[in-house]
Amino acid sequence: MACSSSCPSPDAAALNCKFGCPGVRVESGKGGLPKVCLCVDGSVAEVYLHGACITSWKPVGAATDLLFVRPDNDFKPPKPISGGIPHCFPQFGPGKIQQVVLWPTKLNTHITVQNTDSKPFEFSTALHSYFRAAISGVQVKGLQGCRFLTKDKVPLKGCERRDSITFTGFYDCLYFNAPNSLQLDNGLGTTIGIHNHGWTDAVLWSPMDQIASWREFVCVENAVLDPVSLCPCGTWSAEQILCLTDYPSQHVSSLRTSKSCSSLSC
Numbered sequence: 001m002a003c004s005s006s007c008p009s010p011d012a013a014a015l016n017c018k019f020g021c022p023g024v025r026v027e028s029g030k031g032g033l034p035k036v037c038l039c040v041d042g043s044v045a046e047v048y049l050h051g052a053c054i055t056s057w058k059p060v061g062a063a064t065d066l067l068f069v070r071p072d073n074d075f076k077p078p079k080p081i082s083g084g085i086p087h088c089f090p091q092f093g094p095g096k097i098q099q100v101v102l103w104p105t106k107l108n109t110h111i112t113v114q115n116t117d118s119k120p121f122e123f124s125t126a127l128h129s130y131f132r133a134a135i136s137g138v139q140v141k142g143l144q145g146c147r148f149l150t151k152d153k154v155p156l157k158g159c160e161r162r163d164s165i166t167f168t169g170f171y172d173c174l175y176f177n178a179p180n181s182l183q184l185d186n187g188l189g190t191t192i193g194i195h196n197h198g199w200t201d202a203v204l205w206s207p208m209d210q211i212a213s214w215r216e217f218v219c220v221e222n223a224v225l226d227p228v229s230l231c232p233c234g235t236w237s238a239e240q241i242l243c244l245t246d247y248p249s250q251h252v253s254s255l256r257t258s259k260s261c262s263s264l265s266c
């Protein structure tokens with residue numbers, strides 16, 4: 001994936017003139033929608049301005065894109081993009097609340113919510129992250145001991161006993177007071193660390209045959225499930241940091257000294 005592939009649409013070209021800089025380029029993406037390509041030290045990420053959805057993350061040395069965008073997308077606003085990392089606040093949609101920072105081995109997503117009204121308001125929110133995966137080999141670790149509630153027709157609740165969660169059928173489950181670090185083995189040979197500051201809960205989703213491409217992804221989401229109440233002028237923020245936990249050793253030494261990153265606020 002290169003940051004200079006397609007011919008920019010007029011919108012993208014204008015945006016690129018205004019905001020493009022080394023490591024940040026605006027291009028015309030699918031459906032003619034502008035997307036921002038971030039590059040740093042051989043790592044690339046793409047963010048569609050529609051919904052501020054991060055549709056691609058390929059750290060240097062990764063064999064494939066680590067995010068998954070569903071093939072059933074038509075990239076036609078106002079419909080949100082299904083896949084990648086869309087934020088839900090309080091539903092999918094654009095908003096000047098997200099900063100995306102690409103480091104050589106990490107992808108940070110920082111969400112800030114400000115109450116600019118004179119009354120308090122409540123919200124819940126999530127990063128509905130779709131990871132590329134081979135579902136039969138996926139393992140999620142870190143949720144042992146958390147209280148859970150499934151979203152089945154007859155919901156089940158309890159305390160997660162498993163050290164490692166695997167997916168053998170439909171799975172849609174909320175985890176409360178989740179820890180700040182989860183590990184996702186994507187079943188394709190890569191383990192991704194999913195770290196956060198400020199996200200209190202997590203959601204795991206594998207839709208089975210509700211979605212044709214279900215074998216190719218898993219959703220591991222940072223979320224805030226119980227509504228947050230923000231007083232006037234109040235601010236809430238949370239950060240997600242994705243990184244490769246088994247980063248190929250040949251890349252580590254050259255990047256250890258790198259302090260560069262590319263960032264986008266949208």
Ligand SMILES: O=P(O)(O)OC[C@H]1O[C@@H](O)[C@H](O)[C@@H](O)[C@@H]1O
Nearest residue numbers: 082083128151172173203205219
């Ligand atoms: O909107 P999308 O991308 O199709 O995802 C919907 C799913 O998103 C998951 O986060 C929920 O836990 C599921 O209940 C829901 O069906």
